[in-house]
Amino acid sequence: MSGRQVAPLLGLVAEFDDDAPLLRTLRDARAAGWRGLDAFGPHPLPEAAPLLGVRATPVGIVAASVGVAAAAAQYGVQYWLGVQDYPLNVGGRPPHAWPVFLPAAYIVGVLWAAAAALVGMLLLNRLPRLHHPIFNARGFGRASEDRWFLFLPAADAGFDPVAAELLLRAHGPLRVTELRG
Template sequence: MSPGVIAAFDNPDALVAALRAARDAGWRRMDAYAPYPVPEAAKLLGATGARVAWIAIGAGLFGAALAYATQWWLSVHAYPLNVGGRPLHALPAFLPATTIVAVLWAAAGALIGMLALNRLPRLSHPVFAVPGFGRASEDRFFLCLFAGDPGLDAREALHLLRRQKPLSLAELPG
């Protein structure tokens, strides 16, 4: 049994139309590949960036708290120095480093979160073996319907995608 079916299209409108047809037919396990973002396709697939944003915010807040706590501990408890009569806990002196560390942690959190949520780096995937799939980063738009949706199989996927008049149609290698 094939793990799925993939179809190639020459423009984003054809990809979106095929996505709509697949959703209307009951497919939920599907993915689209395009050389540039296609917002309508992302919406149909249910893709959002909200989870990455929350990961970045959480990491940034954690980094800021860690940086501030470290500065406070060092200045007040571990190595207190009274320089020019300033208080040991000097908020304005701690803010620049706290901000810089927060931005660093937020950026690192966003990168790691995006990679984890996208399950990257992926060194092997069935679509990589499809002839012509390399053009997904150049000028082709691909829709892949994966097997596993209840009541749907590769034969139905082939029939559905054939009606969308793709440039090419192939079963994913097992």
């Protein structure tokens, strides 16, 4: 006799046809103590960010610091080569002609800042995420078209599936489904 094992419950997913009920549900879920919420939809909702616990990332600081360090390193290499290691008298200019060193230092700084911004954004957002269990939720493909989804994770402290379902159904979702992994 082979018994089929039931996959563990990962959480509940509610599907909405508009962003207003999603925001109301988010507010009520935060008030009820939920912390690990996640929302998905066709465009960003600035009002949802604080409710989801999203905070600014230090990508700008990372990019600026790497860019300044790269520009300083480039300037230092040019200084060392042009003044210390192999000085040339070109047209009577002094060996340390700093205006000549600036364009290359600027270009290298911008290049490394852009690369640091890209890598920092990917790492801080934990991307690329090739698979997430929410992708298996019924109808989730419409999250990029015209539907809004709210995920209440079972890993959140004090998860009660009945209370979570009541909270979600109170705001009139199109459907509430269990997400199993």
